[in-house]
Amino acid sequence: MNDKMLIEQMTSSVEGVPPVPPRAEVIAVRQHSLDELEQRARSFLDATGEAFSLPLNHRDWVVQNDQTLIRMPFGARAVVYHASGAMKLVIGLKPMELIFNKLEEREKLVELVKETAERLKLYDLVKQNETLRFERLWQIKAAAADRKSQTVEPVLCRVVGAYRHFVGELPVWGAASVAVKLAGEGVLDSLTVQMRESTGEVIDRVEILRPEQAARQVFLQLSRLMGQSKIPVSEVAKPRTLRFGYLSLPKRKTQRVLAPVYIAEIEIEGQEVSQAYVLVTPATEKTYLPLPNGSEAPPTPLRRTE
Amino acid sequence: MATFGVEGIRYFSNARAAGISVSDLTYTFNRCNGFDSKLQSAGHTRAFYFANTNCWETDIRDSDRGGDDVHWVDNVDIFWIETHGNHTTDGQAVMVYDTPHTNWFTYSGQWELGENWNAEWIMAYSCSTVDRNNVSGLWNIFAGMHIYCGAWDSMYDGTTTDECGEDVGDNLTDGDTISESWIDGVSDWWVDNHPITVCVGDAATWNGGNIQWDRSYLNRDHLWGHGNVDPDLPPAQQACILWRWAEG
Numbered sequence: 001m002n003d004k005m006l007i008e009q010m011t012s013s014v015e016g017v018p019p020v021p022p023r024a025e026v027i028a029v030r031q032h033s034l035d036e037l038e039q040r041a042r043s044f045l046d047a048t049g050e051a052f053s054l055p056l057n058h059r060d061w062v063v064q065n066d067q068t069l070i071r072m073p074f075g076a077r078a079v080v081y082h083a084s085g086a087m088k089l090v091i092g093l094k095p096m097e098l099i100f101n102k103l104e105e106r107e108k109l110v111e112l113v114k115e116t117a118e119r120l121k122l123y124d125l126v127k128q129n130e131t132l133r134f135e136r137l138w139q140i141k142a143a144a145a146d147r148k149s150q151t152v153e154p155v156l157c158r159v160v161g162a163y164r165h166f167v168g169e170l171p172v173w174g175a176a177s178v179a180v181k182l183a184g185e186g187v188l189d190s191l192t193v194q195m196r197e198s199t200g201e202v203i204d205r206v207e208i209l210r211p212e213q214a215a216r217q218v219f220l221q222l223s224r225l226m227g228q229s230k231i232p233v234s235e236v237a238k239p240r241t242l243r244f245g246y247l248s249l250p251k252r253k254t255q256r257v258l259a260p261v262y263i264a265e266i267e268i269e270g271q272e273v274s275q276a277y278v279l280v281t282p283a284t285e286k287t288y289l290p291l292p293n294g295s296e297a298p299p300t301p302l303r304r305t306e
Numbered sequence: 307m308a309t310f311g312v313e314g315i316r317y318f319s320n321a322r323a324a325g326i327s328v329s330d331l332t333y334t335f336n337r338c339n340g341f342d343s344k345l346q347s348a349g350h351t352r353a354f355y356f357a358n359t360n361c362w363e364t365d366i367r368d369s370d371r372g373g374d375d376v377h378w379v380d381n382v383d384i385f386w387i388e389t390h391g392n393h394t395t396d397g398q399a400v401m402v403y404d405t406p407h408t409n410w411f412t413y414s415g416q417w418e419l420g421e422n423w424n425a426e427w428i429m430a431y432s433c434s435t436v437d438r439n440n441v442s443g444l445w446n447i448f449a450g451m452h453i454y455c456g457a458w459d460s461m462y463d464g465t466t467t468d469e470c471g472e473d474v475g476d477n478l479t480d481g482d483t484i485s486e487s488w489i490d491g492v493s494d495w496w497v498d499n500h501p502i503t504v505c506v507g508d509a510a511t512w513n514g515g516n517i518q519w520d521r522s523y524l525n526r527d528h529l530w531g532h533g534n535v536d537p538d539l540p541p542a543q544q545a546c547i548l549w550r551w552a553e554g
Contacts, residue, residue: 069480077480094526095486095550096519138495138554142524144507144517145442146546152515157550162495174466175494190490225329229322236327240498250469250494265498267460271327272411273390273402274433278464278497291465294332295339297314297357 003219006234010215010264015243024208024260026288027167027246028201031254032085034063041070041080044087044193051119052188054091066252086194086251091187096142098183100156103141110137112186113161122178125193126165127200132178135164158182158189165195167246172196173263174248196248196255203257206284211242214262217281218242222266225277240265247280247289259288308350308383308530309424313361314338315389320359320404328402331463334388337431337471341386344475349531353382361389362407368418372408380423383530386471391432391457397443399435399456414443420450420538426527427484429455431470431492436502441549448506448547450538452523455488458551459500466497478529485524489552502551506539512546524550 001009014020032040038061049056056078060071070078075092114134117123126132138160145151158181165177172195181190223233243265246258260283268275280291316334318326335357346352356365366385367373379385391401399414414435419425428451435456437443444454461467474491482490485503492501505523519525526536 075481079476079480090480090482094520095483096522096525099519136495136554138493138552140489140550140552142519142548142550143441144512144546144548146512146515147544149442150515152517155517155519160493160495160552160554162554174496176496179495192495222329225332227319227322227330229327229329230325231327247465250466252469252472265462268327268329273326273328273392273400274460275329275390276433276460276462276498277329278462278466280465292333292336292468294316294468295335296316297335297355298339298342300355300357 001234003234006237006239007212007215007219010218010239010242011211013239013242014211015241020208020211020244022208023205024170025202026204026206027258028199028203029255029257030197030199034082037068037080037082037085040085041068041078041087045078045089048089048120048191081251083254084194084251085197086192088190088192090190093183093189095157098185098187100184103154103156106137109139109159110134110161112182113137113159113180116180116182116186116188117161117163120180120191122163125178125195129168130198131166132163133166134161135176136162138162167198167258170260171245172248172258173243173245175250194248194251196258198258204288206260206286208260208283209285211262214281214283215242218262218264218279221279221281222277236268236270238267238269240267244283249292253292255289257288260284261289308345309353310345310350310384310386311353311378311382312338312342312355313365313387315358315361315404317358318402318404321402321410324406324410326402326410328390333463333468336468338386338388340469340471341475344472344479348479354378359405361403362405363403363409363412364407366412367416370418371416373416375417375419376423380419380421380425383424384427384429385425386429388431391430391435393434393437393443397437397440399430399444401430401432401435414447417447418449419447420452426452426535427455429474429488431461433457433460436504438502438551441504442547444504445506445547448544449541452527452536453484453503453505455484455501455503457500458502461492461499462497464497466494467499479532481528481532483525484527484529485550489550493552500552502549504547504549506544507546507548508539508543509545517548522548524548
């Protein structure tokens with residue numbers, strides 16, 4: 001495959017909202033005060049505790065630098081991330097506690113997750129003109145083998161239902177907007193909500209770059225990462241997807257706007273070591289959402305020399 | 307409390323110049339620094355933090371095999387490493403370095419961790435260091451070490467995975483088990499990461515193939531100071547190898 005073919009392959013793999021619209025909105029994201037975050041966390045814990053009859057009403061609040069940790073009875077805890085308003089509740093089960101009795105059909109597990117979502121009223125978390133849609137089922141399994149390589153059948157430890165937040169018809173990519181982790185018999189193990197709340201204010205309505213322009217930008221990013229490699233990028237790169245939509249930054253980062261982006265997943269295969277990248281490029285001429293830079297290592301004492 | 311070590315490689319220009327097809331990473335040190343800061347904030351002691359060409363394969367290679375693990379990886383309770391990885395056809399983990407000190411690659415066939423030394427847990431943010439069809443290929447590394455945390459396929463470098471180090475660190479210091487801290491911490495349930503945790507167990511855990519999962523390190527081990535840590539299991543008492551993974 002040559003460079004042109006690689007770019008064409010990326011272009012043809014666009015996911016999200018086919019066809020990519022000619023224009024899209026840049027939308028303001030609501031910022032929360034600490035008091036508001038605390039109130040949201042109380043509501044979140046009240047509702048979850050009620051839905052699952054969990055003793056989440058005795059709470060020890062510890063405000064840390066960038067997050068608030070809430071300790072509750074029986075090892076349960078919640079974390080509220082100040083920068084994004086994301087919340088995570090962990091019930092405190094051990095990893096191999098309450099595992100499923102057997103491996104289940106995927107459809108049955110999806111149904112279990114969706115029933116839980118209804119019970120938690122997750123769909124009420126979004127506002128008018130927004131939706132929350134089931135995206136993917138993950139499974140956590142375990143297996144073992146003895147010295148004679150006799151292997152036991154896997155057991156199903158947990159399922160995770162991942163949901164995606166849509167604003168209008170555009171998905172907000174990034175970590176799962178909601179992740180419901182369930183143990184056997186549908187017992188709640190953890191619940192994470194990581195959605196950027198829009199204010200509804202449209203900051204701009206902008207022209208969207210075509211997928212081939214985005215694919216070229218992704219190709220340039222990948223070329224930079226490969227430096228002076230003797231093997232051309234196009235010979236080793238395997239594009240998985242090119243997605244269009246908004247991007248929610250990781251939960252410890254503030255974000256002022258939801259702006260259209262393209263996101264590529266690319267793997268480098270067939271080499272001595274495997275490599276995998278998520279590469280993001282703005283879908284607009286102007287950059288509305290600056291992306292975090294890669295950090296460097298802290299200054300540490302030089303190691304011994306020979 | 308625990309002592310820990312960190313090694314991260316972001317740039318691979320020397321390896322490329324030597325003919326190894328390997329790309330730079332972008333968020334290596336976001337993850338390494340995040341793990342480092344969370345553990346230090348909780349009172350744990352950083353023994354070393356090496357970056358780029360200061361990371362050497364001899365740091366994890368067993369001292370009996372010409373390495374120097376006694377002073378580095380096998381001298382800390384928990385070790386975090388980020389670089390590119392893979393596995394061999396016989397199930398050994400492989401990781402690449404950016405300086406040949408003394409080799410460009412490490413192979414887990416040359417690791418023996420936890421012997422009379424210290425290592426309990428290894429965390430490798432690298433692709434494919436575990437062959438899920440041949441997990442036993444890693445058995446030799448458990449010379450007293452408890453859990454290897456790695457990947458059975460790709461692990462992505464990108465904007466959306468740059469907080470994985472902080473997430474794992476938070477999980478560990480909030481009291482989650484080692485296994486759960488890793489699988490949950492490196493998963494955002496969107497990106498196609500493939501975490502796996504591997505440990506060994508005794509005959510009572512194997513139980514004739516009717517596994518007593520509650521007895522395994524996967525279910526019981528926490529970071530020192532944040533919950534139970536089971537005793538070391540010497541090779542002579544190891545009857546089975548157990549693994550737990552996420553797939554989607």
